[in-house]
Amino acid sequence: MELDITKPPASMQNPAPTLLGLDRAGIAVALTQFGLEAKPAKMRAAQIYRWLYHQGVSDFAKMTNLGKELRPQLTEHFDLSRPTITERLVSKDGTRKYLIRFAPGVEAETVFIPGVGRSGALCVSSQVGCTLNCSFCHTGSQALVRNLTAAEIVAQVLVARDDLNEWPTPSAGRQITNVVFMGMGEPLYNLQNVLMATGIISDGEGISISRRRITVSTSGIVPKMHELGEHGQAMLAISLHAVSDDLRNKLVPINKKYPLAELLQACKDYPGASNARRITFEYVMLDGINDSDAEARELVRLLAGIPAKINLIPFNPWPGAAFACSSWQRIEAFAQIVNKAGYSSPIRTPRGRDIFAACGQLKSASIKKRASERLRARSKNN
Ligand code: SAH
Numbered sequence: 244m245e246l247d248i249t250k251p252p253a254s255m256q257n258p259a260p261t262l263l264g265l266d267r268a269g270i271a272v273a274l275t276q277f278g279l280e281a282k283p284a285k286m287r288a289a290q291i292y293r294w295l296y297h298q299g300v301s302d303f304a305k306m307t308n309l310g311k312e313l314r315p316q317l318t319e320h321f322d323l324s325r326p327t328i329t330e331r332l333v334s335k336d337g338t339r340k341y342l343i344r345f346a347p348g349v350e351a352e353t354v355f356i357p358g359v360g361r362s363g364a365l366c367v368s369s370q371v372g373c374t375l376n377c378s379f380c381h382t383g384s385q386a387l388v389r390n391l392t393a394a395e396i397v398a399q400v401l402v403a404r405d406d407l408n409e410w411p412t413p414s415a416g417r418q419i420t421n422v423v424f425m426g427m428g429e430p431l432y433n434l435q436n437v438l439m440a441t442g443i444i445s446d447g448e449g450i451s452i453s454r455r456r457i458t459v460s461t462s463g464i465v466p467k468m469h470e471l472g473e474h475g476q477a478m479l480a481i482s483l484h485a486v487s488d489d490l491r492n493k494l495v496p497i498n499k500k501y502p503l504a505e506l507l508q509a510c511k512d513y514p515g516a517s518n519a520r521r522i523t524f525e526y527v528m529l530d531g532i533n534d535s536d537a538e539a540r541e542l543v544r545l546l547a548g549i550p551a552k553i554n555l556i557p558f559n560p561w562p563g564a565a566f567a568c569s570s571w572q573r574i575e576a577f578a579q580i581v582n583k584a585g586y587s588s589p590i591r592t593p594r595g596r597d598i599f600a601a602c603g604q605l606k607s608a609s610i611k612k613r614a615s616e617r618l619r620a621r622s623k624n625n
Pocket residue numbers: 377379380381424425426427428429430460461462481482483525526527556557558559560561602603604
């Protein structure tokens with residue numbers, strides 16, 4: 244039997260159905276199954292939707308316009324509880340990392356990075372672990388546990404907003420202005436849930452973070468890119484990291500299946516890409532591996548004809564990694580070539596390295612912690 248990783252195993256599903264992660268239509272369906280007629284179900288769904296995603300309320304008792312009798316019945320039948328934050332770390336630079344537990348053994352990390360975009364970016368996970376083994380990425384060295392559901396993706400935003408005290412959705416002066424799918428996992432291998440989640444995150448009546456401020460980063464799952472652009476209208480980021488198939492096959496092994504030429508063609512065809520909505524190309528700077536002047540020039544040549552910006556990411560080390568970060572001088576020289584060719588190429592300042600929250604470091608601390616917990620437990624038993 245093939246394992247269906249798109250759904251949590253039955254043993255892990257909450258016995259009470261949740262309304263979190265559903266859009267208005269989904270909530271209305273759940274309410275009709277619960278026993279409401281279609282018309283009131285539709286009206287109540289719109290009210291509940293606003294409570295959940297605009298007010299951030301997770302208790303029917305507080306949904307004052309629902310009717311006194313209905314509220315306890317809904318409380319009995321539906322679960323609105325958030326997943327729990329099992330660890331919360333705040334970096335010297337203000338970055339916050341949350342380890343969120345969705346179910347026993349199912350934990351993922353979400354990172355809030357202040358000072359990105361208009362104000363701050365929330366980096367969300369789409370999977371627990373990853374099936375792709377990019378050689379420089381620590382998440383990639385961990386097996387896939389499972390896809391996160393739309394509810395679990397949306398819940399990461401809700402939980403972060405709880406922690407930042409950002410309810411009801413403010414119209415101005417927000418802390419979370421952008422959402423980036425750059426946490427754990429490959430979002431395009433969980434596209435249906437990512438699309439559902441981006442629909443809810445961007446809806447103006449709820450969390451209200453516009454699609455132009457939602458970026459989905461992919462290692463290059465070519466056959467899924469068109470659908471993301473067409474239905475998600477999210478901004479696209481590509482983890483490029485190499486300019487030849489030989490090297491990219493080693494760094495981002497999915498390149499063997501979807502080589503550079505196909506990937507770049509899919510970028511050219513990406514619905515909605517324009518000079519106002521550029522595709523971001525992420526390029527991790529690996530000392531002596533992909534950081535020469537010749538590679539910078541080749542990068543410029545490859546991206547000709549694509550509305551692009553380039554994001555140079557200093558490599559973030561993790562224990563046991565076989566790579567080192569390029570020197571600052573090298574990164575600047577590389578950036579200069581790319582800039583001269585007319586591309587904006589910000590160098591991504593590593594954020595939250597002290598709490599292991601930087602790109603590619605996710606999950607490592609939690610695994611370490613579990614190992615140390617095991618040790619402690621063992622020494623107690625001895
Ligand atoms: N799986 C998706 C999104 C998550 S990774 C993807 O690969 O695009 C977010 C970005 O961090 C990707 O560009 C990824 O290649 C990069 N990254 C991974 N490990 C890194 C590390 N150790 N240092 C710097 N960037 C890293």
